[in-house]
Amino acid sequence: MSKKLSFALSSRPGFLIRRLHQIHLSLFAEECAPFKVTPVQFSILTAVEAQPGLEQAALAQEVGIDRATLANVVARLARRGLVKRLQGKEDRRLKHVLPTPSCRRLLAQMEAPARRAHERTIDSLKPREREGFLKALAHLVSAGNAHSRAPLRVS
Amino acid sequence: MSKKLSFALSSRPGFLIRRLHQIHLSLFAEECAPFKVTPVQFSILTAVEAQPGLEQAALAQEVGIDRATLANVVARLARRGLVKRLQGKEDRRLKHVLPTPSCRRLLAQMEAPARRAHERTIDSLKPREREGFLKALAHLVSAGNAHSRAPLRVS
DNA sequence: GCGCCATCGTCAGCATACTGACGGTCTCGG
DNA sequence: CCGAGACCGTCAGTATGCTGACGATGGCGC
Numbered sequence A, B: 001m002s003k004k005l006s007f008a009l010s011s012r013p014g015f016l017i018r019r020l021h022q023i024h025l026s027l028f029a030e031e032c033a034p035f036k037v038t039p040v041q042f043s044i045l046t047a048v049e050a051q052p053g054l055e056q057a058a059l060a061q062e063v064g065i066d067r068a069t070l071a072n073v074v075a076r077l078a079r080r081g082l083v084k085r086l087q088g089k090e091d092r093r094l095k096h097v098l099p100t101p102s103c104r105r106l107l108a109q110m111e112a113p114a115r116r117a118h119e120r121t122i123d124s125l126k127p128r129e130r131e132g133f134l135k136a137l138a139h140l141v142s143a144g145n146a147h148s149r150a151p152l153r154v155s
Numbered sequence C: 001g002c003g004c005c006a007t008c009g010t011c012a013g014c015a016t017a018c019t020g021a022c023g024g025t026c027t028c029g030g
Numbered sequence D: 001c002c003g004a005g006a007c008c009g010t011c012a013g014t015a016t017g018c019t020g021a022c023g024a025t026g027g028c029g030c
Helices: A013-031 A039-050 A056-063 A067-079 A101-121 A127-147 B013-031 B039-050 B056-063 B067-079 B101-121 B127-147
Strands: A083-087 A095-099 B083-087 B095-099
Touching: A013 A039, A013 A101, A013 B013, A013 B039, A013 B101, A013 B127, A039 A056, A039 A067, A039 A095, A039 A101, A039 B013, A056 A067, A056 A095, A067 A083, A101 B013, A127 B013, A127 B127, B013 B039, B013 B101, B039 B056, B039 B067, B039 B095, B039 B101, B056 B067, B056 B095, B067 B083
Parallel strands: none
Antiparallel strands: A083 A095, B083 B095
């Protein structure tokens, strides 16, 4: 029965957060199956579309992952023709990331299913609870941002 | 300023959950640095201590990860002498996982820092909000359990 | 008692995510 | 103008987490 006292995995905040993350990944994969795109890839494509030409390091800060991981994901997106990478002319250290027509088409098609995935993740809460949950979630993320290894750019 | 409308990454539940998970991982790593143990490893050790001799598939269901990943993590724990694996006598397909004295010592030392990591993850909420947040979180995890690729055993 | 099917552990493959290190590039002070 | 330090992209290494497939084993019906 796993009721050993001091066991209680499912009373630990971190454990619950990991599980909810898994659930969201699964829902997103289900809703967006035809597109073979993960939530992180979708976040990056969204950011690239909103701010075309951002360099990789800045992009990493926008979506809250580290430089190495972002370079990995962007390389995969580039292989699929969803983004282009251009070496900076003024500052030759930079690589600017740009959306392709494919990217814009994909984002348009994915908007509805992606939104459904996000909604379904918190669907079983009553509207009032949902509001409070999202508010608390946003507050925790904002407060803990500095503690993350890959802090969001506050801008 | 990334205020493009329909961009708003930080209003998407899935995005916030991923970020909060990263923050928790970082806090846990900080608090438990001397032990070189991750949250998932700690969860597994806790489960092994509470239910010694469980086979790998059952253990995977206890902590909510799939068989393949669990085997990976357990192999690492075994290399460090924190668990033993015994092939089943009655059912020779099974591998029973058992804690070693090292495991018990480690769990005792880590209890306080691990608890601090979990507490700090939700520390910036007021007590009332915290309670509501945890309740909603537990509810969402329970409701979405079946949607996860590696559902928890309800028991 | 024998074959069908489920289950277990494992493997290869892929994706996310971090660290620490490296070489290339830029900036700024002296 | 030139050297120190900062920054950028990349790489290797490690960890979590999933899929689909595989061989070994077990249980059950006929």
